Amino acid sequence: MAAASLCTRGQPVDAARRAGPAAAFWSAALGVRAEPYAPKLQFTSLHGALGGLVLAVQAVDDTPRLHRDIEMDDVAAEAARLVGPRATPVTQWQECRVLRAPGRHLVCVLPVESAPEVFDAEARTWP
């Protein structure tokens, strides 16, 4: 199962201040509500914006970008699988592996955060 994240830029003291207007904009643009994601307050969820995917604005002290998250029940195996078709390991953040794809986009492989029944129903499986 894949989850998409929007990231927004900020200096260390005002990442959250910058993320607020970005979340408000995407809420209005896509016609969905924006709500803080309580377990991790750097994220603001945009509920129902992309069908079965998770779309969120993340307050980060970095260059603004969109990146794609992929949930996996075996993070290390999936990160290794993606290095096969030429992704490059960048860093590890908490339990997530950050890779750079050909074309220079970032992709994060993270542990399952969806409800187990959602993950089981929607995940693609590899041999």
Add this chain to the structure above:
Amino acid sequence: MAAASLCTRGQPVDAARRAGPAAAFWSAALGVRAEPYAPKLQFTSLHGALGGLVLAVQAVDDTPRLHRDIEMDDVAAEAARLVGPRATPVTQWQECRVLRAPGRHLVCVLPVESAPEVFDAEARTWP
């Protein structure tokens, strides 16, 4: 209805050469097939990668980025609506209006490209 596009970077002579490996990577990463989009060969479609959304790799001579496309039956009205919650007009490309959202992400408003019955079924409507 919203459509998502992946863009990849290239110099003028090799944008297409760079886009090929990016499309191959995302095809393998997401478990979907990649096919050239015949009406506009700068795009490679990744069929079924994001549920009801369109995901494509676009060969462009620019910084690599992800951007979001929003299909609209009235492009000018929607562009004006998004400037309300503080998007900034950037440029116009063919019939598309390119805006920069708070948080610095690009969003393109484009005419309807989906089949009419798909657009009618999935579009959100504004008063």
